[in-house]
Amino acid sequence: MIRRLVSGAAAGALSTLAMSAVMLAGQKIGLMPSQPPKHIVRAALPGHPHRPKPGERALGAAAHLGFGAACGAAFALLTRGRGAGVPLGVGYALMIWLGAYEGWVPALNILPPASRDPARGRPVVMAAAHVAYGATLALAVRAMADGRHAG
Numbered sequence: 001m002i003r004r005l006v007s008g009a010a011a012g013a014l015s016t017l018a019m020s021a022v023m024l025a026g027q028k029i030g031l032m033p034s035q036p037p038k039h040i041v042r043a044a045l046p047g048h049p050h051r052p053k054p055g056e057r058a059l060g061a062a063a064h065l066g067f068g069a070a071c072g073a074a075f076a077l078l079t080r081g082r083g084a085g086v087p088l089g090v091g092y093a094l095m096i097w098l099g100a101y102e103g104w105v106p107a108l109n110i111l112p113p114a115s116r117d118p119a120r121g122r123p124v125v126m127a128a129a130h131v132a133y134g135a136t137l138a139l140a141v142r143a144m145a146d147g148r149h150a151g
Contacts, residue, residue, distance in 0.1 A: 004080070005073045011140035012072015016065050019133035023125060031121025036101075036111060037064035043110045068133065071096055076141050089138025090131050097130040 026032050038060035043049040045056065075084075075092055101114040101123065114123035 001077075004076045007144040008073040008076020008141060009069040010072070011076065011137055011144060012069040013065055014140050015072060015133045015136040016068025018136040019068065019129045020061075020064065022129040022132045026121065026125030026129070031125045032119050033122075035060060036105070036122070036126065037061065037067075039110050040105065043108060049109065072137055072141070075137055079141060084138050084142070086135045086138045089136075089141075090134035093130040093134025093137065094127065096133075097127060101126060 023032075023035060027035065035057075038056050041060040041063050042051070042053055042056045045053045045059075047053060071093075075089070078092075079088070097114075101111070105111050106113040111122075112118065114126065117123050
């Protein structure tokens with residue numbers, strides 16, 4: 001079980017890097033004004049929840065990586081460390097997206113719900129980023145499980 005958690009966390013961290021590449025590309029081409037993890041950390045830090053804070057960019061990246069690793073560990077446990085097909089990984093990641101961007105993120109007044117986001121490109125980029133996360137996660141967990149059982 002510990003091995004499953006560790007390999008799932010590693011797969012989740014790797015998948016978060018793939019996801020972050022999609023998010024950065026979306027920002028670079030102007031589909032979203034800024035990175036949601038930065039806004040989440042900004043709201044969590046002391047002071048006004050919508051004013052910039054020192055270190056929020058780096059803390060946002062670290063928090064995003066940690067959250068992705070934790071979700072990867074949970075996925076590995078749920079799939080019993082054997083991994084799963086890409087469709088299950090993508091579905092899992094899209095449920096995380098919906099839970100966050102239609103759920104707790106707007107409930108905490110961090111960003112508007114994805115369905116009413118004035119930055120119309122942000123929901124598209126974030127959904128695509130979660131698809132990349134889920135596909136990469138499913139493949140990475142399966143590859144790690146195959147590596148454990150080969151030999």
